[in-house]
Amino acid sequence: MESIDSKCTPLKHEFDACFTRWYSEKFLQGDKTNECEEAFKKYQTCLRAALKEKGLTKMIGEARPTVGSAFADDDGDDGGSKGSK
Template identity: 50%
Template sequence: MNSVKEECTPLKREYDACFNRWYSNKYLKGDYHSDDCATLFAKYQECVMSALKEKNLNIAELQANVLGTDREQRSPEDAKS
């Protein structure tokens, strides 16, 4: 699957490959704390955030924690009110 912006897709693929290696070679063997892919994730996240801003999406709304709140079960239209 491609990223939200075509320019982010190579970073996404690189991060996905790193994550899959980490998950298979470390996490499944008990190493839960290594951050082998943190730098790649940060670069990919920066690219995605830039793409979302270009699309005029409200980043704060996308990052809002709604689990366990009254907003969790509301439709997006109802949540605006």
């Protein structure tokens, strides 16, 4: 499956492969060590930039108004969901 932005697709594939390998070979055997954190962070950084570039962070912030949303901008702008009434 492709990512929302083509430049993020290789990072998505890297994370997907890592997760699948970890889940089947480690997690199901009881090892809960997070081996894919770096791959996830790289993909998440790319996604954040792509969502911001496409003007989607505000929409996501409004749809997911929970504190600490994974898609909040690095500058603290979560699309206006915090404190807006």
